Amino acid sequence: MTSVLTPAPTAATSTVDLGPAVALSCRECGSRIELGPYYACTECFGPLEVAYEFTERGEALRKKIEAGPDNIWRWASLLPVPAGIADTPNINPGQTKLVRADNLARELGMKTLWVKDDSGNPTHSFKDRVVAVALAAARELGFTVLACPSTGNLANAVAAAAARAGIRSVVLVPANLEQQKILTTAAYGGTLVAVDGNYDDINRLAGQIAAEQDDWAFVNVNVRPYYAEGSKTLGFEVAEQLGWRLPEQVVIPIASGAQLVKIDKGFQELIDLGLVDSSEYKVFGAQATGCSPVATAFKAGTDTVRPVKPDTIAKSLAIGNPADGPYVLDVTRRTGGAVEDVSDEEVIEGIKLLARTEGIFAETAGGVTVATLRKLLATGQLDPEAETVIFNTGDGLKTLDAIAHVVGPTARIAPTLAAFEEAGLA
Amino acid sequence: MTSVLTPAPTAATSTVDLGPAVALSCRECGSRIELGPYYACTECFGPLEVAYEFTERGEALRKKIEAGPDNIWRWASLLPVPAGIADTPNINPGQTKLVRADNLARELGMKTLWVKDDSGNPTHSFKDRVVAVALAAARELGFTVLACPSTGNLANAVAAAAARAGIRSVVLVPANLEQQKILTTAAYGGTLVAVDGNYDDINRLAGQIAAEQDDWAFVNVNVRPYYAEGSKTLGFEVAEQLGWRLPEQVVIPIASGAQLVKIDKGFQELIDLGLVDSSEYKVFGAQATGCSPVATAFKAGTDTVRPVKPDTIAKSLAIGNPADGPYVLDVTRRTGGAVEDVSDEEVIEGIKLLARTEGIFAETAGGVTVATLRKLLATGQLDPEAETVIFNTGDGLKTLDAIAHVVGPTARIAPTLAAFEEAGLA
Helix, strand or coil: CCCCCCCCCCCHHCCCCCCCCCEEEEEECCCCCCCCCCCCCCCCCCCEEEEECCCCHHHHHHHHHCCCCCCCHHHHCCCCCCCCEEEEEECCCCCCCCECCCCCCCHHCCCCCCEHHHHHCCCCCCCHHCCCCHHHHHHHHCCCCCCCCCCCCHHHHHHHHHHHHHHHEEEEEECCCCCCEEEEHHHHCCCCEEECCCCCHHHHHHHHHHCCCCEEEEEECCHHHHHHHHCCCHHHHHHHHCCCCCCCEEEEECCCCHHHHHCCCHHHHHCCCCCCCCCEEEEEEEHHHHHCCCHHHHHHCCCCCCCCCCCCCCCHCCCCCCHHHHHHHHHHHHCEEEEEEECHHHHHHHHHHHHHHHHCEEEHHHHHHHHHHHHHHCCCCCCCCCEEEEEEEHHHHHHHHCCCCCCCCCEECCCCEEEECCCCCC | CCCCCCCHHHHHHCCCCCCCCEEEECCCCEECCCCCCCCCCCCCCCEEEEEEEECCCCCHHHHHCCCCCCHHHHHHCCCCCCCCCCHHHCCCCCCCCCCCCCHHHHCCCCCCCCEEEECCCCEECHHHHHHHHHHHHHHHHCCCCEEEEEECCCHHHHHHHHHHCCCEEEEEEECCCCCCHHHHHHCCCCEEEEEEECHHHHHHHHHHHHHHHHEECCCCCHHHHHHHHCCHHHHHHHHCCCCCCCCCCEEEEEEEEHHHHHHHHHHHHHHHHCCCCCCCCCEEEEEEEHHCCHHHHHHHHHCCCCCCCCCCCHHHHCCCCCCHHHHHHHHHHHCCCCCEEECCCHHHHHHHHHHHHCCCCCHHHHHHHHHHHHHHCCCCCCCCCCCCCEEEEEEEEHHHHHCCCCCCEEEECCCHHHHHHHHHCC
């Protein structure tokens, strides 16, 4: 395996089967290199993304998708994965519920609202999608270890996916991470390394290890272009679940920003391939105020996303220097959307509101999204009459600490009918 | 609403639409009474169950099911629910994954093994199924509050289902319950009552409240016959997911025993209705040794299940006096299966084994099932060559305490490449 900035000869490409993916292309200068474990352009150091040559389209493609498996591999024709991917050992994420949220819509004065609930994935976050695609690419590129730096959801997803695939996982986490997140990752039996440092330290260490260990695929480092494509399936699924059409507005949480950008990319591919009619949609981004560099840039009308030091309970969104920040600005501005941010108090209210109205218990990231939806409505940026989809990307069970001080029993009583009646609960 | 033992006049039946359900019948004496909120026979005090008159069968029914929604309501024709149930606000559980477990099979020396993984339900346990059916019946019978006594999974499921249905929930839990379980239930915003007592105290209190509050449906008390039917869908789904056939062996955890009995009932209904070919299957039950009254009775060859005081980490199975114990003995003996029990240490090993081999992180109940599978193989009671399905009924995220002392980081290092290399992790 060659290093990141020294692509192997083009001839090598012929041995790699990643389905419709034909090259990596630079998002800045457009240069192309062959498929491989590269993430930075050899010309301009810009980020690479997967380029495709789709051979199927329209009705024939739609029928193939509809006849496919009930997980993200129904989209294999549009992902950088081998054709036979559905038959390899996988935790098979995707096809999570699109929940019609009439109760929440009523509370917010909206007409039609849906929640794409990705807490239904195997390890209960959208990370299962991106890891599944990264794993497929990693296998095809000859890697033998699946690795990542993480502070939570990604650690779970990598450890679980590697276990099922029968390969080794190495997960790096901050040593001071909550015990719950340590346990949920350690349960899968891979190598779990507690590092005395913060996430930035760990991320840097991961890059150094990736450069040394030729056969380790760090899902969010050296195979990141493939990994990121997994988020397209969120957009694909919403469109199919709506009956092969696009919603008018979407609200998406921003960590690195890749998810938002890829959902938009997914919508565009569906239009280009004739799977949905072309229709206008607005993309909105959601951040916690304690880590809102993209919202700040959006509001300032600049193209420059200035890094911040995160300070929010929404830890799964706490990336102070989001790699896809500038692309998020492009997408939200191009579509007529916006990027908004909400306080930690609003995040908690958002979690409670979604749980109380729809029975969906979201992690803090989901609380950010619901609270941002409310703020976008209150400020007139989002149209309450237009059909809207919001994305819940993780599960409240993983961020219980965030609500521990605000929810609890209604009453405490002795175990007698008299005590129950005296408490006025009937 | 009338009390449990005083059925309303038969004429009332005509106003209740619970689909193919036509009556309640006593499992002991066979007496029938009309559909209503009753759970004990007026003749002999035996437990009541739902009796049906199915009007569809064979190929036509199969096609209807296959064209139905991607949740338990595809089975509406076989459940005590109104025909329009899929259009009511519901958390829509079911259609969870049937995972081919080749890695685990290899470790255990088995040929074909599947895991029915019910941690994929909305609140991550099979309880979403039974609560969904109980809620449908409760609405149809005129109840306005959904309630339960619980120590965990059921509390989550009732609070979430009621929130989405837009009705009030009242959940009774022991005051000394783990903070995690309190929080996950409280998040949904219903009435949560912490009771100073153990589960038996709370269960008794629930019965007393049910007798006083005419419009409260305690899912596992006064609408229990409907509630229990929800577990049939586990059997239905396995059969459809196998391509409309039955497995040769199933291993099912035992709490009250209702789940095991209803999965068998589901298999029998599929045969009776011509949806699968009649084939022999063996049903095995799994208990933790610290609460194994049914296994004890099975091994002793008696019909009498003697109550025990539970002492096991598998708290969701810790029912010392299981209501369906005798019926579990009937089913396992009739089919040539068995009931086995495993130590808490084996339970933990079972959790780790399933997570390590298949990337499925089960709660303690799932650990009981995996460990029991292993013991049944070791003792020659279960055939390693016969196709086997085991049921994982809940999620490891809810029982982290059980593994806190046995899993953790592989190593702890400083955030440098040198430290990483010295730790011998590469």
